[in-house]
Amino acid sequence: AQTVTQSQPEMSVQEAETVTLSCTYDTSESNYYLFWYKQPPSRQMILVIRQEAYKQQNATENRFSVNFQKAAKSFSLKISDSQLGDTAMYFCAFMKHADKLIFGTGTRLQVFP
Amino acid sequence: DSGVTQTPKHLITATGQRVTLRCSPRSGDLSVYWYQQSLDQGLQFLIQYYNGEERAKGNILERFSAQQFPDLHSELNLSSLELGDSALYFCASSVGTSGYLDTQYFGPGTRLTVL
Numbered sequence: 081a082q083t084v085t086q087s088q089p090e091m092s093v094q095e096a097e098t099v100t101l102s103c104t105y106d107t108s109e110s111n112y113y114l115f116w117y118k119q120p121p122s123r124q125m126i127l128v129i130r131q132e133a134y135k136q137q138n139a140t141e142n143r144f145s146v147n148f149q150k151a152a153k154s155f156s157l158k159i160s161d162s163q164l165g166d167t168a169m170y171f172c173a174f175m176k177h178a179d180k181l182i183f184g185t186g187t188r189l190q191v192f193p
Numbered sequence: 194d195s196g197v198t199q200t201p202k203h204l205i206t207a208t209g210q211r212v213t214l215r216c217s218p219r220s221g222d223l224s225v226y227w228y229q230q231s232l233d234q235g236l237q238f239l240i241q242y243y244n245g246e247e248r249a250k251g252n253i254l255e256r257f258s259a260q261q262f263p264d265l266h267s268e269l270n271l272s273s274l275e276l277g278d279s280a281l282y283f284c285a286s287s288v289g290t291s292g293y294l295d296t297q298y299f300g301p302g303t304r305l306t307v308l
Contacts, residue, residue: 113295123281125299126195171236178287178295180226180238180249 082107084174086184093162094192100147101157101187103172109133113175114148114155119186120168128170131155159189167191196220197286197300205306211272214303216284218265224248224289225267226297227259231280242267243289274307281305 083106093099105114116128131139131148138146143163147156159166172184196219204212218225227239238251242261253259256274261267271278281304285297 115296117299122301123304124195124301125283125285127296127298130296175295175297178224178243178248178289180241180251181228181236181285181297182238183236185235 082109082174082176082182084172084182084184086172086187088187089185090188090190092190092192093159095162095164097162098158098160099162099189101159101170101172101189103155103157103184105153105155105172105174107153107174109176111177114146115173115175115181116144116146116157117171117173117183118166118168119171120165125171129157162191164191164193195298195300197284197298199282199284199300199303201303202301203304203306205308206274207308208274208276210274210307211270212274212305214269214271214282214284214305216267216269216286216300218267218284218286219298222286222288222298223265224287225261225265226285226287227253227267227269228283228285229280230283230302231277234280236283239269271305276307279305279307 112133114131118126143160169186173181198217223244239253241249259269281302283302284300287297
């Protein structure tokens with residue numbers, strides 16, 4: 081069975097600084113997808129970024145980028161130029177083809193002015 | 194706005210009662226997923242439907258059931274409610290095929306409170 085581990089329950093960063101959230105996963109699959117979702121105080125689940133396991137190039141979306149290390153089964157999220165609006169719970173998630181999402185326990189990120 | 198709608202936003206009911214949560218997927222999405230988010234269990238997959246057919250089941254209680262209708266909207270029925278069923282229930286939808294497009298987009302959730 082697949083598992084997703086987020087070892088940082090809480091993190092904080094100052095506005096405009098860079099922060100990295102960690103995620104590791106365990107799977108015997110070779111083809112899969114990894115995601116970061118953001119859950120702000122509104123509780124809405126918002127897709128931040130996604131990575132296909134067969135792609136070696138790390139995904140980027142504006143200020144958000146990932147460091148995907150397939151052999152190490154690591155999938156960290158880097159947020160550059162942090163903004164107050166980035167304050168949220170961040171969930172790492174694993175998915176096989178057209179299958180359910182398996183979530184980590186989340187990292188609560190607080191951005192300070 | 195993800196394009197996925199859920200109603201109602203909030204639901205307060207008593208133990209032993211039955212409720213129905215409704216979800217409309219994004220236009221063009223055939224797959225609907227239901228997830229439960231509670232404080233002690235985190236985000237847990239309940240059930241998946243694809244084009245009207247049940248595709249996968251997770252940790253869904255026997256008191257819970259779901260269906261997907263011909264217009265692709267889905268309903269999650271929760272019966273004989275217990276205090277522990279209080280949670281945020283999310284619906285997510287995706288195209289339902291493998292590949293780049295198979296990303297799940299979430300609705301705003303239904304907050305269920307059982308008193």
